[in-house]
Amino acid sequence: MTAPSLQTARLTLRMPVLADFGPRADFYASGRSVWEGGPVDRRQAWRLWASEVGQWPLLGFGPFSVDDRVSGAYLGEVGIYQPEGYPEPELGWFVVPAAEGRGIATEAARAVMLWARQTHGWDRLVNYIAPGNARSIALALRLGGVRADLPGVDAGDLVLAHDLRGLA
Incomplete structure (x- = not known):
């Protein structure tokens, strides 16, 4: 399975392609990746990114690359991640600095939350966020996430749950 194409008012969400790796490697090499176990070198970034993209044929979900609908510019990645050891599917995101x-x-x-509900029939997605990652916590709360007493991935993870049942 590959990712379907999703459209929003400003964005196209699509299957990642090799050209999308560069911005992701830049992210993992920077201090911005501290909440994702980084910084890491390009080889380790490749392993992380390739394993995320590889979830599509294995699990039927994974990251969507996000493009600007007008310019076609790559803006980041938003999707559902569940590598080995994750208690349940996680909604995650990354955007390039300009976005x-x-x-x-x-x-x-x-758009991904609605797709997950319609395609997989899931009632919930979660975020596993390090307590110091204030920007991701704020985004999760804006998306309707509520703090939940659920297992995380790493010790101390803040888990926010998103109820998808109200999405059509």
């Missing part, structure tokens, strides 16, 4: 603060992750995440 920060523009509501891109919010818009894309809402």
Whole structure:
């Protein structure tokens, strides 16, 4: 299975392609990746990214690359992640620096949540967020996430749950 194409008012969400790896590797090499176990070198970034993309044929979900509908510019990645050891599917996001603060992750995440409900019939998605990652916590709360007493991935993870049952 590959990712379907989803459209929002400003965005196209699609299957990742090799050209999308560069911005992801840049992210993992930077201090911005501290909440994702980084910084890491390009080889380790490849392993992380390739395993995420590889979820599509194995699990039927994974990351969507996010493009601007008008310019076609790559803006980041938003999707559902469940590598080995994750208690349940996680809604996650990454945007390039130029896309920060523009509501891109919010818009894309809402589209992914609706897709997950319609395609998989899931009642819930979660976020596993390090307590110091204030920007991701704020985004999860804006998306309707509520703090939940559920197991995380790493010790101390803040788990926010998103109820998908109200999505049509």
